Amino acid sequence: MSDTLDQAVPAAPERSASPRTAKDYASDMEVRWCPGCGDYAILKAVQKTLAELEADPDRTVFLSGIGCAARFPYYVDTYGFHTIHGRAAAIATGVKLAQPELDVWVVSGDGDSLSIGGNHLLHLLRRNVDLVYLLFNNEVYGLTKGQASPTSPVGQVTPSTPGGSLDAPVHAGRYVLGCGGTFFARVPDVAQAQQVEVMKAAHAHAGTGFVEILQNCIVYHDGAWSTVTDKKTAAERQLWCRHGEPLRFGEGGAKALRLNAAALTLEAFTPGVDGEAAEVLVHDAGNPMLARLLCELDEPTALGVIHRRDAAVSERRHHAARPPQRREPAALQELLNGSDTWRI
Amino acid sequence: MDEPKLGEGALVVRFAGDSGDGIQLTGTRFTAAAAFTGADVSTFPDFPAEIRAPAGTTYGVSAFQIQIGRRTVRTPGDRVDVLVALNPAALMVNLDELRPGGVIVADSAAFTDRNLKKAGYAASPLDDGSLDGYRLVALDVTKLTAEAVKPAGVKARDAGRARNFWTLGLVLWLTGGDVAKSAAWIAERFKANAQLVDANTRALEAGHAFGDTAELARVEPVLEAGPSPLPGGRYRSISGADALCLGLVTGAHLADLELVYGSYPITPASSMLHGLARLGAYGVDVFQAEDEIAAIGVALGASYAGKLGITGSSGPGMALKTEMLGLALAAELPLVVIDAQRGGPSTGLPTKTEQSDLLQAVLGRNADSPLPVLAAATPHDAFEMAIEAIRLAVRAMTPVILLTDGFLANATEPWAIPDLAALAPIERPPHGTRQPYEHDPETLARPWIPAGTPGLRHRIGGLERQDGTGSVSYEPANHQRMTELRHARVARLADAVAEQAFEAGGTDDDILVVGWGSTYGALTSAVDQLRGEGLKVAQLHLRHLSPLPRNLGDLLAAFDRVLVAELNMGQLALLLQGRYARPVASLTKVAGRPFGIGEIKNRVRAELGVEA
Numbered sequence: 001m002s003d004t005l006d007q008a009v010p011a012a013p014e015r016s017a018s019p020r021t022a023k024d025y026a027s028d029m030e031v032r033w034c035p036g037c038g039d040y041a042i043l044k045a046v047q048k049t050l051a052e053l054e055a056d057p058d059r060t061v062f063l064s065g066i067g068c069a070a071r072f073p074y075y076v077d078t079y080g081f082h083t084i085h086g087r088a089a090a091i092a093t094g095v096k097l098a099q100p101e102l103d104v105w106v107v108s109g110d111g112d113s114l115s116i117g118g119n120h121l122l123h124l125l126r127r128n129v130d131l132v133y134l135l136f137n138n139e140v141y142g143l144t145k146g147q148a149s150p151t152s153p154v155g156q157v158t159p160s161t162p163g164g165s166l167d168a169p170v171h172a173g174r175y176v177l178g179c180g181g182t183f184f185a186r187v188p189d190v191a192q193a194q195q196v197e198v199m200k201a202a203h204a205h206a207g208t209g210f211v212e213i214l215q216n217c218i219v220y221h222d223g224a225w226s227t228v229t230d231k232k233t234a235a236e237r238q239l240w241c242r243h244g245e246p247l248r249f250g251e252g253g254a255k256a257l258r259l260n261a262a263a264l265t266l267e268a269f270t271p272g273v274d275g276e277a278a279e280v281l282v283h284d285a286g287n288p289m290l291a292r293l294l295c296e297l298d299e300p301t302a303l304g305v306i307h308r309r310d311a312a313v314s315e316r317r318h319h320a321a322r323p324p325q326r327r328e329p330a331a332l333q334e335l336l337n338g339s340d341t342w343r344i
Numbered sequence: 345m346d347e348p349k350l351g352e353g354a355l356v357v358r359f360a361g362d363s364g365d366g367i368q369l370t371g372t373r374f375t376a377a378a379a380f381t382g383a384d385v386s387t388f389p390d391f392p393a394e395i396r397a398p399a400g401t402t403y404g405v406s407a408f409q410i411q412i413g414r415r416t417v418r419t420p421g422d423r424v425d426v427l428v429a430l431n432p433a434a435l436m437v438n439l440d441e442l443r444p445g446g447v448i449v450a451d452s453a454a455f456t457d458r459n460l461k462k463a464g465y466a467a468s469p470l471d472d473g474s475l476d477g478y479r480l481v482a483l484d485v486t487k488l489t490a491e492a493v494k495p496a497g498v499k500a501r502d503a504g505r506a507r508n509f510w511t512l513g514l515v516l517w518l519t520g521g522d523v524a525k526s527a528a529w530i531a532e533r534f535k536a537n538a539q540l541v542d543a544n545t546r547a548l549e550a551g552h553a554f555g556d557t558a559e560l561a562r563v564e565p566v567l568e569a570g571p572s573p574l575p576g577g578r579y580r581s582i583s584g585a586d587a588l589c590l591g592l593v594t595g596a597h598l599a600d601l602e603l604v605y606g607s608y609p610i611t612p613a614s615s616m617l618h619g620l621a622r623l624g625a626y627g628v629d630v631f632q633a634e635d636e637i638a639a640i641g642v643a644l645g646a647s648y649a650g651k652l653g654i655t656g657s658s659g660p661g662m663a664l665k666t667e668m669l670g671l672a673l674a675a676e677l678p679l680v681v682i683d684a685q686r687g688g689p690s691t692g693l694p695t696k697t698e699q700s701d702l703l704q705a706v707l708g709r710n711a712d713s714p715l716p717v718l719a720a721a722t723p724h725d726a727f728e729m730a731i732e733a734i735r736l737a738v739r740a741m742t743p744v745i746l747l748t749d750g751f752l753a754n755a756t757e758p759w760a761i762p763d764l765a766a767l768a769p770i771e772r773p774p775h776g777t778r779q780p781y782e783h784d785p786e787t788l789a790r791p792w793i794p795a796g797t798p799g800l801r802h803r804i805g806g807l808e809r810q811d812g813t814g815s816v817s818y819e820p821a822n823h824q825r826m827t828e829l830r831h832a833r834v835a836r837l838a839d840a841v842a843e844q845a846f847e848a849g850g851t852d853d854d855i856l857v858v859g860w861g862s863t864y865g866a867l868t869s870a871v872d873q874l875r876g877e878g879l880k881v882a883q884l885h886l887r888h889l890s891p892l893p894r895n896l897g898d899l900l901a902a903f904d905r906v907l908v909a910e911l912n913m914g915q916l917a918l919l920l921q922g923r924y925a926r927p928v929a930s931l932t933k934v935a936g937r938p939f940g941i942g943e944i945k946n947r948v949r950a951e952l953g954v955e956a
Contacts, residue, residue: 027803029815061795063645074803074816079795081648082805083641084671090638094645094653095795097604097629102649102796120641123634323625332597332626333764336590338580341761342380344572 513551
């Protein structure tokens with residue numbers, strides 16, 4: 001392996017005309033994640049999404065912080081900025097402020113987003129900056145060799161927690177909704193088709209399209225999401241949320257969710273067996289309370305676009321509030337003069 | 345004699361009272377009235393960290409000092425000639441600053457038992473003879489104001505608010521001024537409320553008339569019309585903070601750039617946030633971020649996307665920005681960072697001045713990470729240095745730190761309004777089709793290729809880059825080369841700035857006084873006076889602290905004695921000794937206040953072995 005990750009520069013000015021393919025968005029850099037890492041599948045899904053969106057690579061920017069996920073921008077042939085730990089959200093906000101029309105994607109991990117970068121993520125979400133935010137959640141610090149992360153479950157044994165992780169984990173969905181996030185989706189790394197579908201929805205959303213990707217770290221936390229992703233149990237464990245459709249899961253959609261009004265929770269039942277079909281909840285992505293309840297579920301795990309609502313976008317608000325521009329030299333000279341002058 | 349005495353064409357007035365007494369407003373209006381007569385002025389607002397400290401307490405005293413001269417004045421003055429004390433606490437805190445024989449104007453109504461006790465007086469100093477060494481003018485200002493504003497229909501309990509205008513009127517009379525300028529300001533400022541205009545104008549005029557009818561002896565008629573010590577031209581009053589904001593906007597104009605100012609509230613840098621927030625029409629986007637890190641992050645993101653990112657803070661906030669500065673340096677993106685220094689460490693003295701962030705600015709990052717560091721010397725110099733910071737950032741594709749301080753930010757002086765058309769444009773080399781890290785052979789700067797530029801997409805980041813392509817590189821030789829490039833890029837800026845010149849004297853003198861930043865006024869005045877006494881003292885004042893001016897070593901080598909004066913424990917002295925391997929003497933002060941002229945003169949005399 002060479003000590004240099006090459007980038008072809010300057011990039012070829014024009015690509016083949018559409019339809020584009022995922023390969024059109026692959027950079028020349030050698031991908032350096034561990035063999036079997038879930039990131040490969042995500043990279044492929046993102047490149048496929050960009051192709052389906054016919055994204056202009058010159059108008060697309062990937063930003064990242066630090067961590068395994070943060071190497072992502074090197075592997076996408078767009079503009080890219082690999083920044084510092086936890087701060088990509090802040091830098092991305094500056095990019096959008098300066099050039100609101102750029103298509104910005106932030107790629108981050110659970111430590112980057114929810115530990116060191118938690119404050120920036122909070123403010124990105126409440127401002128509703130118009131970008132796509134991909135959180136690769138593998139419940140572990142991979143690049144620093146396997147320490148417990150803010151999403152590690154209690155009891156997870158790692159080099160930094162030999163007796164098991166002690167503190168309660170952060171749930172990305174609860175965090176996003178609690179911060180006033182306007183879009184929250186969740187998808188496993190192995191669900192290629194659904195990833196593309198969800199990323200396209202996040203991209204179409206005006207505001208922060210936040211996608212939590214359940215990502216497997218094959219080296220330090222292998223099988224973190226296997227109860228969700230295992231083919232044998234997938235039907236029972238995966239609840240795919242689609243706006244306007246019944247919240248059904250299980251083999252052939254035999255099971256469903258209903259509201260337990262007394263307990264203020266969602267509960268699973270089998271229509272026709274222990275309840276009526278009329279009780280089946282229909283997904284309303286625009287309802288933030290339903291989204292919160294869906295995020296609380298563990299068995300089954302809610303996937304897909306869990307929440308999406310319209311709200312004003314930060315940088316548009318910012319630019320709309322800008323006073324009429326007075327950029328001509330005479331206006332600046334007038335400013336320098338001020339209003340209270342005297343002659344000597 | 346260390347300070348000019350009464351009658352030598354300059355006068356120092358200090359207004360002091362509770363932080364809710366409108367002291368800063370009174371001081372500002374008095375300054376405007378004085379400057380309007382052609383006098384030279386220099387001001388020093390001195391307010392407590394608490395917004396509204398309990399009334400009558402010593403720690404709640406707010407003050408505003410101004411020196412007015414029919415000759416050049418460069419500082420707010422060492423010693424106060426006229427002290428206006430609106431309560432006992434104000435007298436207690438400020439009496440030490442008053443020269444023997446100086447004038448005290450006191451509001452006797454405020455010298456109640458309760459207020460005296462709060463200020464720590466056992467008996468009223470107005471009656472116990474303790475002020476016999478001064479000229480005491482004790483008046484019931486509260487009552488006199490109430491009587492004056494009565495015809496305006498103001499209730500007695502609201503009349504106290506006009507007390508500052510009555511006092512202003514009196515001090516205008518004492519200094520030979522008239523009320524026209526101040527009355528016009530009141531009419532404009534309160535035009536929405538006719539009663540307020542009436543009441544405040546009455547108070548102002550009554551204070552002025554009182555001096556006349558009571559036949560109070562005038563102190564020093566510095567406000568009487570007379571020749572001005574300033575060069576001819578059109579002037580306005582400017583604070584360091586305002587000059588800096590105007591400089592940033594002007595610099596951006598000269599470089600044909602728009603600005604994004606990312607900031608988080610911190611004293612004393614917030615005045616820039618407020619100042620720039622009002623300049624949205626001039627291509628400035630102000631973004632109040634969630635913290636200091638995001639403030640510089642937003643600025644850096646803006647620079648990456650082709651606008652010029654700027655951030656401002658003070659010492660503790662600078663510490664938080666450090667890692668992002670390293671990224672800006674590694675990513676070779678232009679950025680301007682303004683550090684309005686204050687007393688430290690930690691929270692320290694938020695509203696008091698100090699120059700103790702110099703080493704933090706020059707050296708305070710992990711690894712070998714040089715960047716240009718500039719310092720503004722005076723309020724109007726803040727305008728020039730803001731433009732200079734933008735010029736260097738764009739030229740060398742680097743973050744630049746511009747140091748100001750709490751004193752400079754708040755100090756005001758008359759400013760000869762610059763002619764925009766006479767200012768040189770700031771060149772931005774076109775990126776062409778150069779590779780992302782292809783360094784210009786002269787400036788060693790990479791091209792600025794904003795994200796979104798057609799056909800030139802590339803990836804950058806904090807990992808070490810390959811010289812040229814900008815690809816990630818861990819090659820030993822490349823890291824050596826890139827580190828050397830980062831040093832040389834900053835060092836070469838010395839060729840892009842003027843050689844260091846003497847402020848006074850030259851290499852034939854016996855001692856060289858070296859300073860930087862806001863101590864300029866005190867140092868220049870001190871050297872001026874010492875030279876007037878026949879001592880052979882030279883002076884130079886650094887505006888470029890990294891890189892240091894290319895001829896500085898030669899200038900220092902020409903002197904047997906070099907005295908470095910700064911408001912810290914000797915940081916520039918350390919840098920100069922390290923850089924030029926020569927001993928220097930160090931005059932330091934960390935009292936939260938600027939140098940007095942006298943203390944500088946005493947030290948220079950001591951270095952020369954001369955008696956005062």
